Amino acid sequence: MxxxxxxxxxxxxxxxxxxxxxxxxxxxxxxxxxxxxxxxxxxxxxxxxxxxxxxxxxxxxxxxxxxxxxxxxxxxxxxxxxxxxxxxxxxxxxxxxxxxxxxxxxxxxxxxxxxxxxxxxxxxxxDIIAAPEIKSALLNNVSKNIEGDSILLYTGCYPDNESINSFKNILNILGAEVSLFGECCGGEKLRNTTPVHSKRIENANTSDRFFKLINGKADETDSDYILTICSMCEKNISDGIELSDLDVFAPIIGLSEFLGFLFGIKGCGNLIDGGHKGNGIGATKEYCI
CATH class of the missing domain: 1.20.1050.140 (Glutathione S-transferase Yfyf (Class Pi); Chain A, domain 2)
Known part of the structure; x- marks a missing residue:
């Protein structure tokens, strides 16, 4: 039931x-x-x-x-x-x-x-995924192969290390190598401060600096992509792409879309699937429908 x-x-x-x-x-x-x-x-x-x-x-x-x-x-x-x-x-x-x-x-x-x-x-x-019975349901419904993927799991301000470790274990079971990074992305103070609409230049600079920091961490850990567990973190990091002068950057994917990708939902995970994986140059984000 x-x-x-x-x-x-x-x-x-x-x-x-x-x-x-x-x-x-x-x-x-x-x-x-x-x-x-x-x-x-x-x-x-x-x-x-x-x-x-x-x-x-x-x-x-x-x-x-x-x-x-x-x-x-x-x-x-x-x-x-x-x-x-x-x-x-x-x-x-x-x-x-x-x-x-x-x-x-x-x-x-x-x-x-x-x-x-x-x-x-x-x-x-x-917190839902961390529950043992849900963990089993997730693993039983995976239709995509991430064996050999190197993932930078960005946890941001999420406070529950037990749930983080449980999810990391799920990714390990699926064959992925996982590195953790948890420095705050700037959270809500960066909202309404996108590169196009913001007049708060200091926040734009903060977003750019953080993006370079996390991208550097992805490079240091040889990660194929960055997986964020918070949708606002995903947005703040994605905004950093628009501000950054970097030519090469790691693809970003949020938890909801990543689950959709694992479950084989059409259009989910285009940036980390097949030829897109490990190369964010010129990539266009498409959301699953």
Whole structure:
């Protein structure tokens, strides 16, 4: 019997055409996208840390999920996960905050039925994969061969080393060599600061520096490609490509698309499959449909 979950894509994953419902199905879940979801507000709260951005916006998504009977949201973005869980902690720290949140969420039909930390919140996709029974389902549904691949697994700010090691073990079982790198990519402070739209030159420089750092790590470890577990990390690194003066760089792939690639979803993993692997020069990213 499949377990039902609600999935929150966040602003980054929403731009992709990755068939997350198919990916979750392969893992043994029936996933439903949060209806009428909104940005978790982590990027705006970085510059304007008011109650609406830090609490109301992230909890609205959680409230919508709870109205459907699901106390937990699942997401591939660690920034979204962290921001939603921090909002839950805030309303549990003071009854005034909890009352203010309830008042603000009512007009959205997103009142929280459960608000205690540990009983509700957001969960990262990697936490699902780390569970032993899900690990078996993943391995049983792999249709692509990554034996001999050298992967730089970029973990960013993801905090659970046990889940990271569990996923690393999965990749090792599939025959890949895995190196780890975990320095922060800059997270939400770099959002809305793309090379085209940003007027924050210092952030553009930060993005460029970080991209060169992680690309250097990929070169040092002789990695064929960089696999990110967080969709915002993937976007920040990809933005670095647009800023960089490097002629050669390692292909970047996010966790959701990588799972789609392993499961044989058409269009997933074009940059790391066949002749594209190990060469990011002039490559055009295509999302799986």
């Amino acid at each position: 499949k377990k039902y979950i609600t999935y929150f894509p966040g602003c980054i994953d929403s731009q992709n055409k990755i068939r997350t419902e198919y990916i979750f199905e392969k893992l043994g879940f029936e996933a439903d996208l949060v209806s009428e979801w909104n940005c978790c507000a982590a990027p705006p709260s970085h510059y304007k840390p008011d109650f609406f951005n830090k609490v109301v916006m992230p909890l609205r998504n959680l409230g919508i999920s709870q109205q459907k009977g699901e106390n937990f949201l699942y997401s591939g973005c660690q920034v979204c996960v962290r921001h939603i869980n921090e909002a839950v902690k805030i309303i549990n720290s003071d009854s005034m905050f909890k009352n203010q949140a309830e008042y603000s969420l009512k007009p959205f039909n997103a009142s929280l039925k459960e608000s205690e930390s540990g009983s509700t919140g957001a969960v990262h996709l990697l």
